[in-house]
Amino acid sequence: MKGPLLFAGVVAISLASAQAAPLHEAGLAQAQPEDANVDSHELVRLSQWIRDEKLDIYSLLVVKDGKLIFERYGAGASRDSNYELYSVTKSVTSMVAGMLIAQGKVSLDDSVATRLAAWRPDLRADFADKRNVELKHLLSMSSGLHYDFRPKDDPIYYAAPDRLKLAAETSPKAAPGSQFEYTDINPILAAAMLSAAAHEPVEQYAQAKLFGPLGMKHAVWERADRSGLVSAGWGLRLRAVDMAKIGMLVLDHGRWQGRQVVPEEWIAQMTSPAVAPYFGYYWWINNVVQSEPEFDAMGFKGQFITVLPKRNTVIVMTSVMSVDGGLRDAKNLQQFRHMVNGYVIPALDNRRHAQPSARARAQMDRELAVSAQTQGIPGAQVDPTDMPR
Template identity: 30%
Template sequence: MRDRFSRLTMLSASLVLALSISATHLRAESMPSGPTNQACGSPAAIDDGWEIAPPDSVGMDGAQLCTIATRLAQRSTTVHSVVVVRHGKLVFEQYFPGYDQPWGQPDGQSEFTATTKHDMRSASKSVASLLVGIAIDRKLIAGTDEPVLKFFPDYAAVKQPGWDAITLRHLLTMSSGLKWDEARAWTDPKNDEPHLGFEPDPLGYVLSRPVAAPPDVLWTYNGGGTDLLGNIIERASKTSLEAFAREALFQPLGITDVEWKTYPRNGKIAAAAGLRLRPRDAAKIGQLVLNRGQWNGRQIVSADWIAQSVSPRFQAIGLFGSTLFYGYQWWMGRSLAGDREIRWVGAFGWGGQRIFVVPELDLVMMTTAAQYGQPNEGVAAIDILSNIVIPSVRDAH
């Protein structure tokens, strides 16, 4: 999950991070937290398609949401944005300056606002899954049971035994059985993820990997499979992944300021990790899933695909203490809020990028952050969701 192609030395990063944490702490201490304070979470009025509403109008406690900055300061963590949506309305957003490692740009201190794009990192995988669903809806791809090798006849020479049984569904659920390891140190040559950016032909690298287990037997986190899915979309649609995404997904959602980065050494689209979005636009992705594929009454991706995508299919063994389930490039988990157990669906990206969809509360929350390589990355996001945002809901509808 550590899609880290823009990383500099950890020593310099640590020094800058320490400075940013201190600045965040000071800023949070001086920030008023009253519910009527316009600086505290009141969404900016920009023409991006969101209806804006105060928290109390959608059954949420604005004063409790205004404790988010203090909570982050207590955790001494670098979070860049928090966006909250309820009943389809944008009710809270807060942005924090701090250290960042943006893809293809120098590391350093950055300011973040409602109009600043941010790396989504591996949350890109969840968006890629939506694009696969749209391609299937449009009959560009017959279905998830299509063999992967059907789309890559030009790679027949590198095929390893067992590949004939691998389908798109196995790539979507990360159950292909490929020999693949992203859990090693970034500098370890046995870490497969860096090869996606460094190999002249990353698709050939993935397609030449040996099969360690039959499909549907072994769940292994695998960004290479997502890159294959991205290229399958390109081959089926006869256009680039970014162009297809803009036409089929982003334009219908009113998302105009978007990038999908390529690997700098080989120029190939980074389907698994390269998406950059404004946080408010990333929240639209969550709202689309919450609405079963609809946005403003328009069906962008079929409700059936959403249902398939967010159905638990595998225990995510080896990540996050194995407490999560995995669907079609989407995570499933739960929060304990008081005496209530609340289930959610999530898109996760390295460094603390999170999109949470909470169906039973009609709620979406997303965060961006710079917790790259930190032992507890993502903890701040789940803490805010479980201990502030969910408890701030004052009604059950």
């Protein structure tokens, strides 16, 4: 990606900060860690480790029992900032797919060729060899389609005026459903199929049926191509508190404040193994924590929504961290695993039986004040789209 390397100062905002915008409009309650039986000492240690490692983290949130108990921002971000989520977009798309399926507007068994040849008759010939590729194969990353990605600045991300045409021109290399291969051709086809099913752009459907009902301020789905099609794989921008709501939907089986927004059956299905044991329908399974049930959404450069059902906890992070190491071994993922397993889970375990106290609150406030003066160093090249808005 193009763009200058930027240094981002870490700005940490505690729950006690008078500068923090009120949470009532976000639909989230708040509490001090010990009020939720969480050891703030471990979270303070985590913040110190982040400073020591000079990690460029824009936001880090922990929600326990529906209450925001830890909230840390950096790089000039705030509670109202939104972020480029990269592939976390896929996980949100999966929820949209489940809603459309429940309405009977599309089926997991719908053929890419049948649905999209009708939607884009000009590409009918290109879709002819994809009759056996179905929506479920796109969502489980098992379409078997081959695309020759360029090492840098591939046109599907940047310059292609019509991404769907590029996706339509791909060739089958494996039987659909036979093997897992994570490729960003699939979410382009998925965005088109869902838009066709909704009879409106997928981002407009998502705004009306998901973002709006959950009070997601500043939600925007960008980076459409010249034809107006967004990708289901990147381009969505949400606030960290709204990312937390996505995780809370998973925790509460698709309900938000008592209202069923995403079908309960779909939440279970999208977080169950499909073709790969660690991947459902655009949701990862035990990718961050392996010792207990865990689901997560994961995006390029270190964007995460991690759901711990056993602990009724959601962890959210946005950042610019190293992408070295590949999809499931990237350095940013390794660092996030360390943060969750080494600090957040011990905090949730509260082995010290820490109790609410003015001292604990003061210690956290002091640490976050120090963090506010600490600069993080990006672990990857920073693009304009990466900056909080």
